[in-house]
Amino acid sequence: MKIPAFLRLTIRNVVVNTDMGTMIFMLGLPTLYLFVMGFMFQGIVPTGLQIKQNGLDIPYTTFLAPGIIALQSFTAGNIGGGMLWSDRRWGMFEQIMVGPFRRFEYLLGIICVSIFFAIVGSLIMLAFALAIPVSFNYNLIGVLSFLVTIVMGTILFSSLFLIISGIAKSMQAYQTITIVLFFLLDFASTSFYNITSSTPVWLVYIADINPLTYISNILRDSFIYGVNYQTFTSMGIIFAGMVVLFAISMRVYRNIRSGI
Amino acid sequence: MPENYIEIENLRKTYDGKKYALDGLTFNTGKGEIYGLLGKNGAGKSTSIKIMTTLIGFNSGKGTVAGYDIVKEAAKIRKCIGVVQQEESYDFATVENNFKLAGLLWEVGREERDSRMNELIDLFGLDEIRKKRMFDLSGGQKKRVQVAREFMHDMKVIFLDEPTVGLDPIMRRKILDYIRQKANKGLTVLFTTQNLEEADMICDRIGIINNGMIVEEGTSSQLKNKYGNLRTLTIWAGDESMLSKEQVQNIFSDLSFDQLEVKENVITIITKNLEKNLGKIMSLLSANNIQVERINVENPTLDDVFIKVVQK
Ligand SMILES: Nc1ncnc2c1ncn2[C@@H]1O[C@H](COP(=O)(O)OP(=O)(O)OP(=O)(O)O)[C@@H](O)[C@H]1O
Numbered sequence: 001m002k003i004p005a006f007l008r009l010t011i012r013n014v015v016v017n018t019d020m021g022t023m024i025f026m027l028g029l030p031t032l033y034l035f036v037m038g039f040m041f042q043g044i045v046p047t048g049l050q051i052k053q054n055g056l057d058i059p060y061t062t063f064l065a066p067g068i069i070a071l072q073s074f075t076a077g078n079i080g081g082g083m084l085w086s087d088r089r090w091g092m093f094e095q096i097m098v099g100p101f102r103r104f105e106y107l108l109g110i111i112c113v114s115i116f117f118a119i120v121g122s123l124i125m126l127a128f129a130l131a132i133p134v135s136f137n138y139n140l141i142g143v144l145s146f147l148v149t150i151v152m153g154t155i156l157f158s159s160l161f162l163i164i165s166g167i168a169k170s171m172q173a174y175q176t177i178t179i180v181l182f183f184l185l186d187f188a189s190t191s192f193y194n195i196t197s198s199t200p201v202w203l204v205y206i207a208d209i210n211p212l213t214y215i216s217n218i219l220r221d222s223f224i225y226g227v228n229y230q231t232f233t234s235m236g237i238i239f240a241g242m243v244v245l246f247a248i249s250m251r252v253y254r255n256i257r258s259g260i
Numbered sequence: 261m262p263e264n265y266i267e268i269e270n271l272r273k274t275y276d277g278k279k280y281a282l283d284g285l286t287f288n289t290g291k292g293e294i295y296g297l298l299g300k301n302g303a304g305k306s307t308s309i310k311i312m313t314t315l316i317g318f319n320s321g322k323g324t325v326a327g328y329d330i331v332k333e334a335a336k337i338r339k340c341i342g343v344v345q346q347e348e349s350y351d352f353a354t355v356e357n358n359f360k361l362a363g364l365l366w367e368v369g370r371e372e373r374d375s376r377m378n379e380l381i382d383l384f385g386l387d388e389i390r391k392k393r394m395f396d397l398s399g400g401q402k403k404r405v406q407v408a409r410e411f412m413h414d415m416k417v418i419f420l421d422e423p424t425v426g427l428d429p430i431m432r433r434k435i436l437d438y439i440r441q442k443a444n445k446g447l448t449v450l451f452t453t454q455n456l457e458e459a460d461m462i463c464d465r466i467g468i469i470n471n472g473m474i475v476e477e478g479t480s481s482q483l484k485n486k487y488g489n490l491r492t493l494t495i496w497a498g499d500e501s502m503l504s505k506e507q508v509q510n511i512f513s514d515l516s517f518d519q520l521e522v523k524e525n526v527i528t529i530i531t532k533n534l535e536k537n538l539g540k541i542m543s544l545l546s547a548n549n550i551q552v553e554r555i556n557v558e559n560p561t562l563d564d565v566f567i568k569v570v571q572k
């Protein structure tokens with residue numbers, strides 16, 4: 001049985017990344033968010049945190065779950081795009097480049113492993129959310145827009161991390177950028193909370209240019225409020241962001257020489 | 261079309277646009293031959309391997325590996341070579357998984373993969389550490405895995421960039437023997453080293469590379485005859501002796517040396533066939549009433565050979 005080159009690389013990327021640390025980062029952390037934050041917030045202020053939108057009352061856990069699922073696109077993009085960094089760092093990029101592969105196949109392997117992790121991760125989070133339980137509405141369009149958005153968001157974030165992997169000169173630089181991005185993008189978005197009239201303006205600006213805001217909103221529409229005109233606008237924004245970042249990442253990738 | 265050959269013609273490569281890392285590199289390698297590129301730090305060994313393995317480009321010249329053009333048929337070359345790069349390279353996984361992943365990437369069937377892995381683990385003495393994660397290994401252990409892993413797949417040409425650095429003498433010997441066996445079965449090997457003895461032990465032909473070009477080339481015995489037998493003999497005469505060069509030259513007028521230096525009471529002789537002449541040297545000295553306090557014999561270092569080669 002012949003496995004195409006990019007798929008062999010994808011399988012390799014999955015194997016290399018299924019270690020304890022990555023799993024905790026990918027699944028453990030969001031699970032903690034989901035359960036601890038979800039119940040804490042809901043428990044501390046049982047009624048005050050009920051979120052109303054489109055005239056519907058939503059318990060905080062139900063509001064939070066799509067946000068946590070949205071984070072999977074960031075995490076998976078980080079793991080996938082970050083592979084270029086670790087492969088350069090540990091000499092495997094050069095090793096693969098002198099093996100039976102073409103450059104674009106390596107890139108495809110990274111995109112594929114990101115999507116794989118994102119889909120597996122978000123399905124697991126979805127299952128956890130259902131165990132809480134949350135009150136989601138399901139329909140075909142919702143599920144489709146969820147899948148399409150997770151895939152687009154993951155390509156967007158893996159491109160972002162490919163760019164960082166391609167230009168970072170040291171381990172410290174790479175890790176610092178990753179951690180700052182992690183906090184900034186995760187928390188300055190609508191993944192955890194709604195933007196309200198009392199949110200400071202500067203935070204609103206950050207949230208407005210943060211892809212996670214749009215992804216979280218789309219997923220809420222998909223699972224709770226129903227897909228609407230606004231949902232498609234957000235998807236268009238994510239699509240545009242994905243195209244731009246992917247194009248930049250291709251440029252960076254093409255110019256990578258061996259070694260760091 | 262020549263198969264399993266390396267042909268490199270007049271390669272030039274500059275990284276910064278000023279200094280040429282390769283400056284007219286030319287050599288070729290026959291099927292099943294072990295060709296050693298011998299050179300000191302910065303000579304251009306790794307650069308030439310990176311070019312031949314299609315990892316980086318170059319400024320001018322041309323070359324073929326296994327009959328394929330290194331520019332136009334790069335993808336074909338990459339399908340039939342093995343590369344052990346100088347820098348460490350491994351997957352963030354256990355030793356076993358590193359072998360398995362290499363098998364996966366090279367499309368080695370499962371059974372074949374496992375039997376090769378076990379054979380290599382056995383041969384390279386990795387059994388005790390096969391379940392360990394790569395980053396828990398010592399430098400030499402990592403290197404062993406890196407070299408062994410490359411033999412998971414079949415290939416026509418293998419490039420080994422200083423594969424024995426950091427290995428103990430027993431393992432070094434084992435690896436060299438293994439490479440020899442493979443070459444005897446038709447594998448073409450390009451091997452780089454800074455170690456003259458090692459090159460002597462394994463290489464069919466050696467090219468000495470300096471400043472990005474081959475400055476001397478030959479079989480190991482040819483080179484050995486030319487440079488390898490040189491020994492530096494230093495003789496300390498009694499403290500009181502003040503020797504002159506003429507005086508010493510007269511004493512040794514029957515013998516011819518590559519170099520003879522005399523400074524106060526120290527005589528330095530560089531010569532081939534020292535073993536044969538040492539007795540004669542000593543008896544000539546004592547016949548001339550020069551009291552010898554201490555002697556020292558040194559093998560030539562690679563630098564000595566280089567200095568010779570470059571001065572020529
Ligand atoms: N990526 C690079 N960028 C700039 N210059 C480089 C780069 N790689 C090598 N060089 C330069 O090219 C020259 C040849 O280097 P190369 O690595 O080929 O030497 P080498 O013979 O392999 O040395 P060593 O024994 O230390 O491994 C050196 O002057 C080196 O500084």
Ligand SMILES: [Mg+2]
Binds near residue numbers: 306
């Ligand atoms: Mg080198």
